[in-house]
Amino acid sequence: MIAVALAHVGDMDAHSVLVAAQRGDAAAQAAVFDAHKHQVAARILKMTGDTASVDDLVQEVFIAAFAALGSFRGDAQLDTWLYRITVNKVRNWWDAQRRRRKRESNPVMTRAESPATPEEQTQTAEHRRRLYDALAELPSKYREAFVARAIENMTLAEASEALGVPVSTVSFRTRKAETLLCQALGLEMESGR
Amino acid sequence: MSETNMEAFAVDPNEPAVRNAGLLPFVEAARRQTPPPLKVDAASITQAWAQRRATKRRTLAIAVAAGLGALALGGLYGNRSTEPQSSVTPAAVPAVATAPRNAPSAPVAENVVEPPAPELEPAPVQLAATVRLTGAADEPAPQYRVEGPYEVTLERGTAVLSVEDPTQPLVVHVPDGSLEIHAGVTQVVIAGDVSHVAVLEGKTFRITRDGAREELAPTVAKNDKRAPTLESPEADEPTAEELAEKAEQRLTAGDRKGAIKHLGQLVRKYPRSGAARTGLLDLARLLKADGQKAEARCAYQEFLHRHPRSPVTDEVERALDKLGDGQCRGLKPQ
Numbered sequence: 001m002i003a004v005a006l007a008h009v010g011d012m013d014a015h016s017v018l019v020a021a022q023r024g025d026a027a028a029q030a031a032v033f034d035a036h037k038h039q040v041a042a043r044i045l046k047m048t049g050d051t052a053s054v055d056d057l058v059q060e061v062f063i064a065a066f067a068a069l070g071s072f073r074g075d076a077q078l079d080t081w082l083y084r085i086t087v088n089k090v091r092n093w094w095d096a097q098r099r100r101r102k103r104e105s106n107p108v109m110t111r112a113e114s115p116a117t118p119e120e121q122t123q124t125a126e127h128r129r130r131l132y133d134a135l136a137e138l139p140s141k142y143r144e145a146f147v148a149r150a151i152e153n154m155t156l157a158e159a160s161e162a163l164g165v166p167v168s169t170v171s172f173r174t175r176k177a178e179t180l181l182c183q184a185l186g187l188e189m190e191s192g193r
Numbered sequence: 194m195s196e197t198n199m200e201a202f203a204v205d206p207n208e209p210a211v212r213n214a215g216l217l218p219f220v221e222a223a224r225r226q227t228p229p230p231l232k233v234d235a236a237s238i239t240q241a242w243a244q245r246r247a248t249k250r251r252t253l254a255i256a257v258a259a260g261l262g263a264l265a266l267g268g269l270y271g272n273r274s275t276e277p278q279s280s281v282t283p284a285a286v287p288a289v290a291t292a293p294r295n296a297p298s299a300p301v302a303e304n305v306v307e308p309p310a311p312e313l314e315p316a317p318v319q320l321a322a323t324v325r326l327t328g329a330a331d332e333p334a335p336q337y338r339v340e341g342p343y344e345v346t347l348e349r350g351t352a353v354l355s356v357e358d359p360t361q362p363l364v365v366h367v368p369d370g371s372l373e374i375h376a377g378v379t380q381v382v383i384a385g386d387v388s389h390v391a392v393l394e395g396k397t398f399r400i401t402r403d404g405a406r407e408e409l410a411p412t413v414a415k416n417d418k419r420a421p422t423l424e425s426p427e428a429d430e431p432t433a434e435e436l437a438e439k440a441e442q443r444l445t446a447g448d449r450k451g452a453i454k455h456l457g458q459l460v461r462k463y464p465r466s467g468a469a470r471t472g473l474l475d476l477a478r479l480l481k482a483d484g485q486k487a488e489a490r491c492a493y494q495e496f497l498h499r500h501p502r503s504p505v506t507d508e509v510e511r512a513l514d515k516l517g518d519g520q521c522r523g524l525k526p527q
Binding site: 024026029030033034037038041042044045046049051054055056058059062063066067092093095096099123124125127128130131132146149150151153155156157167168171174175178181182185187188189 | 226
């Protein structure tokens with residue numbers, strides 16, 4: 001779910017925090033970071049499935065956000081704006097992963113898994129690995145729509161706002177992604193769709 | 194139906210995100226992920242942001258100097274020297290106050306308000322991949338405690354500390370204060386309650402217990418030449434900083450090939466120095482601007498090999514893509 005949560009620093013309101021962060025005020029930047037870091041980290045993990053890359057990508061997202069705060073006019077919610085930055089950074093990450101695998105001629109992505117129970121290790125982790133390996137092969141726009149709708153569990157309207165595309169486009173891309181994923185995972189296509 | 198003509202397609206606002214029941218276990222597995230405890234903190238991001246901005250400005254200055262120098266030579270390289278330097282453009286540099294290059298970054302940390310935000314679990318304690326701590330030959334082995342990926346406490350002995358990433362300084366706690374190693378190689382000897390520090394490469398700051406901060410001068414030998422470094426046993430050879438400075442001078446004079454020569458020496462002789470890190474990127478860009486695309490590709494590939502977790506990896510990957518495929522052995526095309 002998309003929700004705005006901007007921490008306040010002392011008597012500073014949200015707008016003042018953003019203006020100060022834009023100027024490079026460390027306390028204001030820390031406030032923005034602390035208010036959003038866990039949500040950004042959770043999203044990155046759901047987008048990539050790779051715990052080892054979360055820290056680097058969180059850093060990338062916030063550095064990019066601080067560098068571009070001047071372009072944030074408040075038309076969108078800060079949370080939505082950060083989501084789009086995250087999507088862009090993760091898209092670059094997937095591209096880099098693909099290039100790396102191509103260069104190394106290694107079709108299997110090494111993926112650091114979260115600590116899991118034995119049951120998860122036998123089934124859930126395997127499902128997760130296969131899903132993200134299949135997601136790696138999707139075009140970015142399909143993958144992003146599917147992650148927003150299916151994995152982040154956003155409504156069509158929320159995904160539309162977060163990705164900045166019409167609702168019908170989100171719907172189409174999600175269905176397309178689902179079809180491609182089912183093919184990649186060897187799942188039978190269900191009728192009536 | 195293609196994406197371009199689907200706008201008229203009626204969408205049920207409540208349509209399920211996943212229709213295939215067989216796919217649901219996969220999606221559920223992805224939903225149930227728990228993010229790891231974050232190692233990165235606000236202070237390090239603010240610091241990295243400021244330093245990256247300073248680096249971009251320096252890169253821009255080099256590009257401008259190269260362009261002006263080439264123009265001064267009668268336009269021999271005029272057209273090619275205006276090649277965009279990665280994503281760095283005047284518009285891309287935020288027009289707000291920033292710390293000068295190599296400025297101390299400690300004040301940033303002082304201003305940071307750290308609200309009580311407990312992590313899910315303690316972060317694993319180990320040094321980052323860009324940091325190395327080793328002993329010195331014929332010296333007492335170091336005894337130390339790793340406090341975090343970029344923080345260590347030296348208790349006794351002699352340690353040689355190497356930091357590759359200039360955006361992530363290493364904080365070293367010693368009995369009489371602390372040190373900040375921004376890039377390069379520094380040797381620290383703990384003798385009782387006193388630390389003796391020798392800066393072999395790069396920049397290191399000492400912060401005393403009363404908060405005073407000073408940059409430590411590189412160790413100089415008696416004959417007034419730079420002391421031998423870990424990577425340069427010959428004291429007569431130019432240091433990494435000297436090679437970087439010569440390269441900048443050649444660029445300013447419009448001598449791109451001269452700059453390439455010095456940068457090549459820099460990255461070969463001092464591969465672990467902070468100067469070599471930026472020097473390797475500068476070398477790749479200059480080689481590309483000089484039409485030596487195969488060599489430029491090798492320089493970019495070498496950068497990715499040496500610094501796989503660099504913040505500019507994406508930019509380097511994009512530059513590499515534009516240069517096409519090719520095999521390299523180190524900096525040499527095959």
